[in-house]
Amino acid sequence: MAKYDKADLERRMHGAVESLKHDLAGLRTGRANTALLDPITVEVYGSHMPLNQVASVSVPEPRMLAVQVWDKANVGPVDKAIRSAGLGLNPIVDGQLLRLPIPEMTQERRKELSKLAGQYAEKARVAVRNVRRDGMDNLKADENKKEISEDERKRSETDVQKLTDSTIAEIDAAAAAKEKEILG
CATH class of the missing domain: 1.10.132.20 (Ribosome-recycling factor)
Structure with a gap:
């Protein structure tokens, strides 16, 4: 002991x-912010990994997040993790890039x-x-x-x-x- x-x-x-x-910093009010996705973990390679260890997140425009998945095999799990995170985001999959429009509040x-x-x-x-x-x-x-x-x-x-x-x-x-x- x-x-x-x-x-x-x-x-x-x-x-x-x-x-x-x-x-809490990840809970943004209507503006795109990469911190919004920080709490998300993705189930890949047999374990749970933070999203930022399997993809890069950027803000191409004020109401849009872009998630560039590095390994093509992880696109599905990343999409699923974002959808099930309770953030109300619906990714648009475009190859290895997921676009996340930030909904109006x-x-x-x-x-x-x-x-x-x-x-x-x-x-x-x-x-x-x-x-x-x-x-x-x-x-x-x-x-x-x-x-x-x-x-x-x-x-x-x-x-x-x-x-x-x-x-x-x-x-x-x-x-x-x-x-x-x-x-x-």
Whole structure:
């Protein structure tokens, strides 16, 4: 069992927030942006790979994304991954190039993106709670091994809970800001 390490918990919780911010950056409101496709993974060569490892993404015009697939055999899986990503994009396949027209932001589309932002935030909250659980487990183990006293464990548990609360508040703020931007 690992030893309690507050710096490691902070780093891991901060990582969940950064991951969320990265995912939220991909939720664009009506303008083409390559970050929109960053969360997409494609099932190729027997494993899941990020889209940017099997194709290059560019923005040829403000409301269009172009995905140039490097290996012809991966065109189908890339097309499928984009369609099933919940982004409301329907690729137009032209050989190894997939053109993705960015749809106009309808109210329904805004609600979909807002819901997706909520799902990203919940994924980040779960990650933070898992880090919190690891920290609490490590503290109990350290106490059971007589490496720390019960008072030290309780003090540290309070620190872990404060860190968890502030990190979740940061996640909620990022999600709320993105929803406000999406819903305009």
